[in-house]
Amino acid sequence: MASSPYSDKPVSQRTSQATLTNSLPDGCSYGSIPSKDGGAPERVIWVDFPPDCRENPFYFSTRRKVGITMCALIYCWYCSMTASAFAIQAGDMCADLHCPRLGAEAGIGLYAWGAGVMPLFVAPVSEEFGRRPVYLCALALLWLFHLMQGLAQNTGTALVARFLTGIAGSVGTSVVGGTVADIFTPAQRGLPMMMTGFVLYFSTGLGGTVFAFVTTRLGWRWTWWIILITLGACAPLFVFLMVETRSSIILRARARALRNERGLGDGGRYISQAEAERVPFLTALRNSMVRPLVFLVSEPIVMFFSLWVALAWSVMYVQIAGLPYMMRTLYGFNTEQVGLVYLTACVGACFGYLGGYAQEHLYRRYAPTRGVEARLYTPMGAGIVFAVGCFITGATASVDIPWIASAIGQVVVITGVMIIYVTAFTYVSECYGMYASSAMASQSFLRNMVGGCVAFGTTSMFKGMTVRWALILMGGIAAVLALVPFAAYYYGPAIRARSPYSRALMRLEREALDAERVQREVRGIDLAGTEDVEGEVYEKEREYM
Incomplete structure (x- = not known):
């Protein structure tokens, strides 16, 4: 059992004690913390969630979870x-604002860089201060920066707006994964994570198609007016449905309310674990910002999955930035025809969803014997599919071969990329529990920085190497990195055993589930939602820990 330096009992034992103390509110128990002046320890009352508590994000009602997930997906x-x-309207924008073609590529790259840098601040801060305020602030900024894009009268304004939009948009690829980890237990995360990946790739394809027609028929500025109108219409959903999901923040509020209501009348000060371990604001902010970088350089799981996803993300940016060039140069397509080719991302997302659905079935079947590594069956195939798709797209990128062959290759690429992306989110979030957002911020940083660099040089790369050999080169790199899920599958337990972060965080999350299950059994409460399909193999892994 994991023990806190501020408590005289492990977490699960403190929870059990709460049921034996009739004078305390349900979920509370006595404990102690060191005295600030070095004297006798201060007696406190730990505040935790009682069994089957609807304030516990893991056990929110289905309706509330659906609302939160819907907002995250939006x-x-x-x-x-x-x-x-942006990519599909860039040509008309550059013609209107008299900017060089490099300005269009810069807009794509700057968006990626903004989305890569900001999670180092946003995701950890959301862990310290709550998800809800981050979502609401980011949504307002996302709307404002899209407005700036629509009103841009010169290239500089347009590019600054793209970078700032990337900063606001970073919440969609970092905090969303942490939100899913907040409200779904490890056994339940597969499908929500899969929906996140599906939405990301499907909307990429649909956006290119829809706004190709908007650009040619209404003008490039209407791309941003339509996004502004629809995004504004969704804002009330966030206000009313996106409640706080970070358990430590909810427990802080509960402890504060109990202190105001009961004072010291129960023989101690009500306090949550997060409050006891709280450090000064600037120290907490610095630690939160550094944690993702520490994960990236010191945690092998985060490091190698981030490299794998960075390559997959780069190929996606090549498709976003390079598809107009490729289709116009090789096949003579106009803007609307290029927009229709973006539908390959939608088709690939659908196939990727089916692959994710099969993975969830395999996980349920093999998790009792393989543990969290049962998340890696379809990703092992997806790494190969990804490489094959790059080879197909590159080999068929020629005026002598019908365009549909290259489009098929792009579908194969997106199918593999989506499964890789979802795996990296799901597997890593489960390995890092309450710090899932920090681990995913590491991934977001690396993949977007690399993807942004590739986007900047896509046209130059295509001109210098030709489309064919540029994509074949990426296929070769993808083939090497396809070894990542195989290595994680066979050596994951040993790697995680040597990680002080992953080992401790997985243990704490599992102990909380165990304590909840025990208390429900004692009280005769339904055990639904406390299932632990990895429980058997986890006990075997204790020999590593």
């Missing part, structure tokens, strides 16, 4: 759609 939709929307 945010993902807009953050992803805006990337392809």
